[in-house]
Amino acid sequence: MKEEEEVPFGCGRGASVLRQWGNCVNNIAACSRLPVASVRVEVGCEKVLAAREAAAPRRPQGDGYNDVLHEMQIDILTLFPEICRAPLSESMMKRAQEGGVLQLRVHNIRDWATDKHRVADDAPVGGGQGMVMKPEPIFAAVESLRREGSKVLLMTPQGRRFSQAAAAELAREEHLVIICGHYEGIDHRVTEQLVDAEVSIGDYVLTNGAIAAVVVVDAVVRLLPGVLGHEQSAADDTFSRGLLEAPQYTRPAEFRGWKVPDILLSGNHAEIAAWRKEQALQRTRANRPDLLADDQP
């Protein structure tokens, strides 16, 4: 077993059955667009089978992708494809692509520039510092890639702040086209005429949208059915239930004199669940009280 797959304490007999049930519930929630909690309560056997069928990989229709089954397709448009390629070709992202869950393509926007020097930027109209990305290559790129049902995202610090809920929403899409800015940003006609959603990964300014796109793709793809080894863990993750996750431990039971909490070694699943819930609340109160506020978005 790999280090990252060590069995967590408190996860004893019956865990694999629970995991299978958890996988099933998560798949249904993803397909039916219902919250995981309500699926858990409401779902019956027939719905389980129907949702499993609906969760089967879809076949893209004549759009140039390999003739294999894929759950989701993502096209990233950037001036720096290598920034995206390395982080998205390791670990779970690699597994998602090899397993046919994700078809990822990273494109250089310059490939759609028509002049001799493949220029993709120009000075800002009206004066000002730096350069702005030109609209022509971006329009040409998006228009050649998108199809009915595609969702076009623009990475920008001016966008709506990305969150776990936004990741879950995007995980239901079939095809994302993600535009990454650079320099001072992008000609605003792209934002107005081409883009379905502007996405910010936080209140700070990066030099390049490719880094932000990697963050979004990773957060979305790990929610697709079959990507995580133990899908139940996505449902338990920080933010998924509006709380931070409870502390996790693995072997050894004692390290440099610091012990794993006794409760996790007790084998009493009800008490472990109660302990985890209380710990999750405590951590949330200490680190992210805003998540417990009534008026949070």
Ligand SMILES: C[S@@+](CC[C@H](N)C(=O)[O-])C[C@H]1O[C@@H](n2cnc3c(N)ncnc32)[C@H](O)[C@@H]1O
């Ligand atoms: C230097 S930034 C441009 C910032 C722009 N001048 C402004 O003030 O809004 C260059 C590119 O990085 C990306 N970027 C920077 N910060 C980002 C953030 N917080 N979230 C998403 N994308 C971001 C965008 O694609 C942006 O076009």
